[in-house]
Amino acid sequence: METEAETRTGPDPTPEFEFDVFAKECGSRTAMEHITGRWGVLVLGGLYDGPMRFNALRRRVDGVSEKMLAQTLQALERDGFVLREVHSTIPPRVEYTLTDLGSATAAKLLDLIAHLEGHMARVLVAREEYDRTHG
Numbered sequence: 001m002e003t004e005a006e007t008r009t010g011p012d013p014t015p016e017f018e019f020d021v022f023a024k025e026c027g028s029r030t031a032m033e034h035i036t037g038r039w040g041v042l043v044l045g046g047l048y049d050g051p052m053r054f055n056a057l058r059r060r061v062d063g064v065s066e067k068m069l070a071q072t073l074q075a076l077e078r079d080g081f082v083l084r085e086v087h088s089t090i091p092p093r094v095e096y097t098l099t100d101l102g103s104a105t106a107a108k109l110l111d112l113i114a115h116l117e118g119h120m121a122r123v124l125v126a127r128e129e130y131d132r133t134h135g
Helices: 004-009 027-036 040-047 054-060 066-078 100-118 120-134
Strands: 082-087 093-098
Touching: 027 040, 027 066, 040 054, 040 066, 040 082, 040 093, 040 100, 054 066, 054 093, 066 082, 093 100, 100 120
Parallel strands: none
Antiparallel strands: 082 093
16 A cells, blocks of 8 residues: 555655665675676677677677676676586587576666667767867
8 A cells, every 4th residue: 555655756766775886885886887887788788689609799899809808708797697608519619698687787788778879969969069169
């Protein structure tokens, strides 16, 4: 049953969580950095369609170095977003895939990517305006 306050304003939009990414010492901040870092978003988005081998993912995420891709995958694996699977073949074959958590996170990131791509014309106009008035 709703309280009188909920009837007027709806349910509390910010549920209480054990973690607070805005708190300096919170462990969730590190996970947020791994997800939203320069390559994390692109790696998660790149893996959304299914498992990929390292070099295929490197081609998909244009511009990432081998070292940065390896570090990003390791961080995302440690946080539980990516699963690294080694297949017992000769030579060994390694595939990366999203976990359930990684897939849910990637879906939200792909929404953000679509939003950004859909509004790039506005971003470019804003940049031109800024450069004209501050340049």
